Amino acid sequence: MPGISKSIDAFRESPTRRIDAIRERLKRERRDVIVLSAGQPSVPPPRDVRMALGEELLGDDMELFAYTPSQGRRELREAISDDLRRTGGVEVDPDDLTVTAGGQEAMFATFMTILNPGDEVILMDPTYFGYKPILEYFGARIVRVGLDMDDGFKLDVEALKEKVGPRTKAVVLVSPDNPTGSVIGVNEVKAVADLAVDRDFWIVSDEAYRMLIYEGSHAYPYTYAPDRVISINTFSKDPGMPGWRLGFVYGPRELIGRIKLAGEEMTYCPPSISQRLALLYLRSREREAHVRRVVEEYRARRDALMQAIKRFLPEAKFQVPHGSMFVFMDLGKYIDDGDSFAEHALEKHGVAVVPGSYFSDRYKQAVRASFVWEPAHRLEEGARRLGEAAASWKGNPGRRE
Amino acid sequence: MPGISKSIDAFRESPTRRIDAIRERLKRERRDVIVLSAGQPSVPPPRDVRMALGEELLGDDMELFAYTPSQGRRELREAISDDLRRTGGVEVDPDDLTVTAGGQEAMFATFMTILNPGDEVILMDPTYFGYKPILEYFGARIVRVGLDMDDGFKLDVEALKEKVGPRTKAVVLVSPDNPTGSVIGVNEVKAVADLAVDRDFWIVSDEAYRMLIYEGSHAYPYTYAPDRVISINTFSKDPGMPGWRLGFVYGPRELIGRIKLAGEEMTYCPPSISQRLALLYLRSREREAHVRRVVEEYRARRDALMQAIKRFLPEAKFQVPHGSMFVFMDLGKYIDDGDSFAEHALEKHGVAVVPGSYFSDRYKQAVRASFVWEPAHRLEEGARRLGEAAASWKGNPGRRE
Numbered sequence: 001m002p003g004i005s006k007s008i009d010a011f012r013e014s015p016t017r018r019i020d021a022i023r024e025r026l027k028r029e030r031r032d033v034i035v036l037s038a039g040q041p042s043v044p045p046p047r048d049v050r051m052a053l054g055e056e057l058l059g060d061d062m063e064l065f066a067y068t069p070s071q072g073r074r075e076l077r078e079a080i081s082d083d084l085r086r087t088g089g090v091e092v093d094p095d096d097l098t099v100t101a102g103g104q105e106a107m108f109a110t111f112m113t114i115l116n117p118g119d120e121v122i123l124m125d126p127t128y129f130g131y132k133p134i135l136e137y138f139g140a141r142i143v144r145v146g147l148d149m150d151d152g153f154k155l156d157v158e159a160l161k162e163k164v165g166p167r168t169k170a171v172v173l174v175s176p177d178n179p180t181g182s183v184i185g186v187n188e189v190k191a192v193a194d195l196a197v198d199r200d201f202w203i204v205s206d207e208a209y210r211m212l213i214y215e216g217s218h219a220y221p222y223t224y225a226p227d228r229v230i231s232i233n234t235f236s237k238d239p240g241m242p243g244w245r246l247g248f249v250y251g252p253r254e255l256i257g258r259i260k261l262a263g264e265e266m267t268y269c270p271p272s273i274s275q276r277l278a279l280l281y282l283r284s285r286e287r288e289a290h291v292r293r294v295v296e297e298y299r300a301r302r303d304a305l306m307q308a309i310k311r312f313l314p315e316a317k318f319q320v321p322h323g324s325m326f327v328f329m330d331l332g333k334y335i336d337d338g339d340s341f342a343e344h345a346l347e348k349h350g351v352a353v354v355p356g357s358y359f360s361d362r363y364k365q366a367v368r369a370s371f372v373w374e375p376a377h378r379l380e381e382g383a384r385r386l387g388e389a390a391a392s393w394k395g396n397p398g399r400r401e
Numbered sequence: 402m403p404g405i406s407k408s409i410d411a412f413r414e415s416p417t418r419r420i421d422a423i424r425e426r427l428k429r430e431r432r433d434v435i436v437l438s439a440g441q442p443s444v445p446p447p448r449d450v451r452m453a454l455g456e457e458l459l460g461d462d463m464e465l466f467a468y469t470p471s472q473g474r475r476e477l478r479e480a481i482s483d484d485l486r487r488t489g490g491v492e493v494d495p496d497d498l499t500v501t502a503g504g505q506e507a508m509f510a511t512f513m514t515i516l517n518p519g520d521e522v523i524l525m526d527p528t529y530f531g532y533k534p535i536l537e538y539f540g541a542r543i544v545r546v547g548l549d550m551d552d553g554f555k556l557d558v559e560a561l562k563e564k565v566g567p568r569t570k571a572v573v574l575v576s577p578d579n580p581t582g583s584v585i586g587v588n589e590v591k592a593v594a595d596l597a598v599d600r601d602f603w604i605v606s607d608e609a610y611r612m613l614i615y616e617g618s619h620a621y622p623y624t625y626a627p628d629r630v631i632s633i634n635t636f637s638k639d640p641g642m643p644g645w646r647l648g649f650v651y652g653p654r655e656l657i658g659r660i661k662l663a664g665e666e667m668t669y670c671p672p673s674i675s676q677r678l679a680l681l682y683l684r685s686r687e688r689e690a691h692v693r694r695v696v697e698e699y700r701a702r703r704d705a706l707m708q709a710i711k712r713f714l715p716e717a718k719f720q721v722p723h724g725s726m727f728v729f730m731d732l733g734k735y736i737d738d739g740d741s742f743a744e745h746a747l748e749k750h751g752v753a754v755v756p757g758s759y760f761s762d763r764y765k766q767a768v769r770a771s772f773v774w775e776p777a778h779r780l781e782e783g784a785r786r787l788g789e790a791a792a793s794w795k796g797n798p799g800r801r802e
Contacts, residue, residue: 001628001629001653001655001656002570002571002572002601002602002603002629003515004514004515004656004659005514005515005516005517005539006517007517008513008514008659008662008663011659011662011663011665011666012662013662013728014471014665014719017470017471017665020470039466040463040467041463042463043463044461044462044463044465044466045466047459047461048614050458050459050460051459053455053458054455054456054458054459055455056453056455057451057452057454057455057458058448058451058452060445060448060756061445062442062444062445062641064440064445064644065445065446065641065642065643065644065645066441066643066644067441067643067644068644069418069421070415070418078535079562101502101646101668101672102668102669104666104668104669105667105668107667108666108667112406112409113402113405113406113409114404114405114406115406115409116406116408119411134664134666137666138406161680169404169475188709200403201403202403204497227402228403240463240466241466242466242468243465243466243467243468243670243673243674244673245502245646245668245670245671245672246468247671252402253407254402255402258405258409258412261409261412261413261414262409262412264412264418265416265505265509265535265538266505266506266509266536266667266668267502267503267506267509267646267667267668268503268505268646269503269644269646270646271502271644271645271646271672271675272644272645273644273645273672273674273675274674277470283454307676355563368747
């Protein structure tokens with residue numbers, strides 16, 4: 001085989017994909033698995049919207065099948081702009097945003113556009129595992145700011161300030177957070193925005209879960225530092241079409257123009273069919289009611305899982321998530337290693353979670369559990385199985401042989 | 402604004418996008434434009450297939466909306482493998498191919514996977530304009546092999562051999578070709594395959610138009626050098642869903658695994674809805690009849706355009722295209738510069754073509770015209786307008802003032 005790229009080694013099998021592979025095998029063996037590992041919604045987009053799209057499929061208009069502008073269709077960008085104003089009070093001109101093939105392309109194109117080798121990027125710890133391989137690929141140095149579960153994973157702006165140096169190119173904020181479910185408060189957002197202006201770095205603000213908040217509200221960093229914020233967004237969580245690959249980025253117009261060109265080279269344009277569904281959804285009378293229903297449903301499931309954890313894993317440490325889809329539990333009282341525990345729990349007890357090490361250098365005895373994929377009674381059963389897995393864990397100090 | 406990447410300057414507004422922008426303006430001014438610039442089909446996928454997908458949209462199964470494996474769904478990869486065997490006699494194991502978010506992602510992920518800065522990549526001249534910015538971005542040196550219209554743009558293997566050196570990482574073949582419509586013969590394909598094995602370089606084989614052949618047949622390079630060929634494919638031209646962003650790459654398994662990981666970082670997975678449509682299409686009884694109908698339709702349109710060119714642009718030089726969607730015409734007898742002529746033709750005469758300079762350093766007085774987007778009577782009108790534009794061209798030696 002002729003040679004390959006030296007940089008591409010940064011890319012390894014995604015951690016959740018490894019869990020998925022074991023799940024696939026257990027599925028073939030027809031074993032029942034409680035899936036607490038999935039980072040995707042269980043509620044599809046509103047039926048009316050799907051019906052409308054289904055009808056359009058029958059027309060012979062090539063428009064639905066044709067390429068779109070690489071920035072995304074104008075009508076969709078206008079609808080997104082209106083939606084940001086209505087749901088968040090944020091003013092984003094349709095020309096200051098570009099539509100992407102999912103949040104993943106939004107992330108990749110953003111860092112492709114801003115990074116030079118040797119730049120430093122500050123990540124929280126824990127944080128979403130998707131950032132690390134991209135930053136490594138572009139030759140950035142990752143600097144971590146630790147968050148403490150005991151403080152509710154609150155962002156410590158002073159600790160962040162200490163990490164900012166002359167090579168700091170960007171700080172990544174994920175709120176509502178994956179994996180902790182914490183929501184950054186408006187005071188912290190303002191303080192980071194001031195710091196970004198003062199020290200001239202980008203805030204890459206991952207707002208994938210902005211509509212999934214159970215207590216509190218979302219603070220939009222763009223409001224406080226429009227020249228420094230690149231906001232990453234997705235339609236994967238709301239309205240719930242993760243496989244359809246649609247997201248968007250907004251920020252300073254000049255930068256957005258560059259990100260658009262990066263996306264054009266990567267995928268030419270965002271999927272036209274997905275753009276159409278998103279437009280029908282944002283313009284639908286169902287839009288707000290859908291979010292309300294989904295949030296209520298997920299909140300009830302979260303509460304069910306919290307109750308079940310308290311019952312079956314009474315020594316688990318966790319913060320009640322105020323947003324997103326996940327609870328991040330420290331199982332240090334039961335286990336000594338989250339990675340092998342996750343495999344053990346899946347293989348022996350039929351419950352899938354994601355190990356804490358995928359998100360953190362600090363919480364290696366933690367696991368991430370999603371409360372939105374399975375219905376309440378199966379969330380309870382999942383917690384019961386996790387309790388069983390913890391009890392049978394080889395390193396469990398209190399394990400009954 | 403904090404700084405941006407130094408490498409990203411390789412990305413500029415795509416040439417066809419610039420033509421599109423003028424077209425958009427003329428559309429707003431409600432001027433009729435004959436579109437010979439579009440590189441996309443005018444026939445949507447079969448109605449039965451669209452109807453089946455529309456019905457699935459009404460189900461509440463999250464499967465249609467969920468993430469898929471980053472390599473694409475197993476059933477789709479099996480269907481693609483079967484289809485390659487049936488339509489081309491090529492044996493490709495479903496594990497030796499990865500599904501991508503369109504041919505563009507296939508191209509980008511391929512070069513991301515194989516290139517190191519300073520590598521040389523050999524492109525034909527003329528060739529598809531999409532390769533240059535990607536190669537420049539990854540720091541490759543582009544080496545060109547000229548093709549002559551007088552020889553029917555036939556690939557001269559001896560000339561290619563002279564350009565192969567110790568730094569040659571890949572040779573890009575596009576057949577059926579964009580922009581010339583030429584089809585590389587089996588002897589040339591075999592000779593390049595032998596050379597690739599002998600000199601150990603990759604053949605990046607762009608087979609986007611493999612089903613759109615009007616005379617002759619497609620030679621599959623993979624058949625002759627399976628360890629050296631990376632085959633780039635798309636569902637944009639067949640069945641005609643360019644905006645839905647779906648393609649695939651096949652080649653040596655180890656490399657495909659790497660390209661899959663690159664795609665996973667870029668877009669996480671190919672669009673699930675598009676995968677579903679492609680699967681329904683490939684498994685449909687309509688599949689072969691659809692291709693036959695489309696090829697007949699496009700052949701008739703091609704013939705109409707050829708006739709009209711002979712009538713309205715009798716001094717245009719061109720080869721009758723045997724495949725793809727385009728004719729590449731040298732208008733050197735009428736004009737001195739294809740770029741300004743294309744703008745002139747669009748602005749003053751309402752006919753859109755793509756300048757030859759986008760594809761070639763040699764044919765700067767040429768233009769590319771698509772014969773598949775407009776119906777026959779409008780192709781004729783388009784040629785008439787081109788003739789008028791040529792007659793009114795300021796640099797035209799025979800121009801009547």
